[in-house]
Amino acid sequence: MPNQKLVNEIIESLTAEKLIPENRSELIRGKILAGTASVDDWRNWIDTAQLEMAKDEEVKKNA
Amino acid sequence: MPSRRISRVELEKFRGATAITAIDFDTSKSIVSIFGDNGCGKSTIVNAIDFVCNKSKGSLESMKSTNHTHIVSIGNKAAELSVKVHRNGNFWHGSQSGREIIVHPEEGMPAAVILRRSKLLRLVEATPSDRFDEIRKFIDFANIETSEQKLRDAVRLSKESLNSKIALHTQAETSLETHWQSEGAHDISAVNWAKLKITQDPSKARASVASLNTVIKSIEDIESKNAEVYSAKTALGSAEQVLAKVNEEIAKAEAGASSANIKLVEMLNSLDLVIADPYDQNECPACESPYDLIKLRVELKKRIELLGAADDLNRQLKQLTGKYDKSLALHDNAFAKLKELANSCVPQFKACLESFSEFSDTLPTLATVTRVGKPEVSERISEFIKLIVATKGRLVAKRGEVQKDITLFDKTKQTYDLVGQTEADVTSEAKILSGLSKSLEIMHEIRIRCTQDILDSVFGEFLRLWELIHPDEPIKPTKLVLNEATKGSLNQLGSFGEHDNISPQAYFSESHLDTLGFCYWLAIAKYSTNGDVIIILDDVFTSVDNDHVSRIMDLLIEESDHFNQIIITTHQRRWHDGFRYGTRSQNKTHVLELGIWDKTNGIVSYPSRMEVERLEDLLSGGPLDRQGVCSKAGVLLEQMFDELTKQYKCSMPRGDRREYTLSDYAGSTKHVFKELNVKSTDTAGIVSDCKMQNFHDELMPFVSVRNQVGAHFNLTATEYPDKELLRFGKLTVDFIKSLLCKSCFGIANKEDRITGEWSCACKQTQMFPKIARKK
Secondary structure (H helix, E strand, O other): OHHHHHHHHHHHHHHHOOOOOHHHHHHHHHHHHHOOOOHHHHHHHHHHHHHHHHHHHHHHHHO | OOOOOEEEEEEEOEOOEOOOEEEEOOOOOOEEEEEOOOOOOHHHHHHHHHHHHOOOOHHHOOOOOOOHHHHEOOOOOHHHOEEEEEEOOEEEEEEEEOOEEEEEOOOOOOOEEEEEHHHHHHHHHOOHHHHHHHHHOOOOOHHHHHHHHHHHHHHHHHHHHHHHHHHHHHHHHHHHHHHHHHOOOOOOOHHHHHHHHOOOOOHHHHHHHHHHHHHHHHHHHHHHHHHHHHHHHHHHHHHHHHHHHHHHHHHHHHHHOOHHHHHHHHHHHHHHHHHOOOOOOOEOOOOOOEOOHHHHHHHHHHHHHHHHHHHHHHHHHHHHHHHHHHHHHHHHHHHHHHHHHHHHHHHHHHHHHHHOHHHHHHHHHHHHHOOOOOOOHHHHHHHHHHHHHHHHHHHHHHHHHHHHHHHHHHHHHHHHHHHHHHHHHHHHHHHHHHHHHHHHHHHHHHHHHHHHHHHHHHHHHHHHHHHHHOOOOOEEEEEEEEOOOOOOOEEEEEEEOOEEEEOHHHHOOHHHHHHHHHHHHHHHHHHHHOOOOEEEEEOOOOOOOHHHHHHHHHHHHHHHHHOOEEEEEEOOHHHHHHHHHOOOOOOOEEEEEEOOOEOOOEOOEEEOOOHHHHHHHHHOOOOOOHHHHHHHHHHHHHHHHHHHHHHOOOOOOOOOOOOOOHHHHHHHOHHHHHHOEEEEEOOOOOEEEEEOHHHHHHHHHHHHHHHHHHHOOOHHHHHOOHHHHHHHHHHHHHHHHHHEOOOOOOEOOEEOOOOOOEEOOOOOEEEEOOOOOOO
16 A cells, blocks of 8 residues: 555654654554644654653763 | 456436436456447446446536436436446445435445546646646545644644744843843843842841841831820820819718718619609508608609709719729730730840841840839830830831842842743744654655655556557657645656657647546556556547557557456447457457437447448348448448558558548459468367458459449449349458458457467467568
């Protein structure tokens, strides 16, 4: 299915760039595919990914 | 594998089907070709399939002036409408309820995509965005695009939020700047100044203010209580004075009357009360002696009045003594409270004075005032009150001063904190915006690339189909490009000779644009369905010339293997004649004809018969239709000779118009027939090998018969006996049947890619030689 393939590629790229949280990729994939990803969802995903990234950096710094 | 082909369509009260109509399709053939003049019901059949397979009003969908009621045959009710589409022993029944199309069963109906002339024009003439809409349903990224749009909205809203947060931050900075300027601290920046300011600890100042507040409050309480003492004291003084005066008057009264008299007055008063009305005894209550009561009352009043003055003074004294006692109690109570307040205020006041250096001068006085021992307590308190009241003004001023520092600190901190908070908000929103923008960029880029990949893939097929219809032509499409700048916009590009990247709409002819749109549509349909679909072409090609029509037919026959079924309707006889005359094979095609429509019979369909069969009918018995036989035989021969001249590239006599007589054809093909040999395998597997030279030789003498009997009124024609004309007809039938394949009824006019020989479509018949030599 072309749309499945397209969503997979999008999720892969966004995850690789740490723009969305990896542990929520299945949920995000489903929402994008169903066309139900909302403005708040996008903000939330980006925000969560940034928080996780900051946390990781903090852990690295402390280690 | 069960057939995926439609086997039957039944229509009742649907559009042109005014009578119950059933049309059967041969499912062993991958193509159904329906021929009929305009108005015979071709589009009704296509609309019926669309109605059931796609729940669509078909060609009525795009017509603004029509509505759902126009689907029903004229003069009938919607409830009577019925369409059945059969496939593989099952059927799907379509009906109408109001505006809704109902199909039962609801699922599993054959998948069909329909190309109509109107749609073809839209594909060709549409704006890039409309063109994309046509492809959108095939490349269905609608949901992903919706999610992308939400991301785009999130970016826009984040930008707006960032701008408003920047404005708040600027406002906070301006507020701090203004505050900084009002404080006149210009030696360092506002932020550094504020930073410095808020490093000071305001708790000591707050404690000072609290202490000052307590002391000032105590002073105010003492002041109030002192005023109360003063007031009580004044009242007590007044009561004392009045009491003294009454006492003086009593003393004087006592001097004038004995205390016995006073006592008598008391007694008489008591008696007066006893004998007052309504006492009505005319005898003494004590001794019961008779007396005059009225006289006694008058006498008694007289005596009392004489002694009354002393009685008044006595009562006044009693009252004033009570008042005085009350005033004394109030005063004593107020003073006691004042004493208590003063005592509790002393340590607070002292501590407060000690905490501020500027009050050090007051401490010695406080020590003097609060010393233990002489003088009297009231005097000490009075002195203390004097001292605190005198100091109160300075204390209030000090409190204002400290409070001002605190207010400055609070305001500076609040403004500085707001600058910091708004700055953090700006930073956070900028980060979110950056993430959202990057995500949108990635998502959009991938979607466009993915779509372009699909378009490139579609384009490969599109170009292949185009080149099959337009081999070696200098004009062709070169690319399908999705415009990245705008959402959902598709540009078609082409080349014309040496000119690349031209817009086909500007330079291609109408027929080229038709085939361009057709190839584009077919390529998308193939890509998107992987061939699991029925392709329906509803009278699509109107401006395409004979050669291109022929190639389109070849292409469809070839492509029919890659789809479930292809259904073609046409009103053009040239599409149809190939099958009727045998120049086009029927091995994959079921050919149907529609009769003339009328309201009573509705749509009438029947299998299309070959012309050679119609000639056989004319020869089958009864009185001979002399003119009919010669005319049909002549046309059949001309059609077949025309095909052979094209196939063997025979020279033809030049004329103003490309019209040739049977005589012209016979002369040009003479050398071909010398070698012409047809090898055929029939359905039973019997191989026959037929040399065609004899047919040519035997038929040539009848060339003039065809003209004289079949084409004109001519007296000479009457001289030809029926027997001779019958022979002409039979020879023609044998000749045609010898040329045509026994299986597919087509002539061997396809070049076999393996053997290089002429072969029919089903490869059961071959024709030799490949090239005829002119001797």
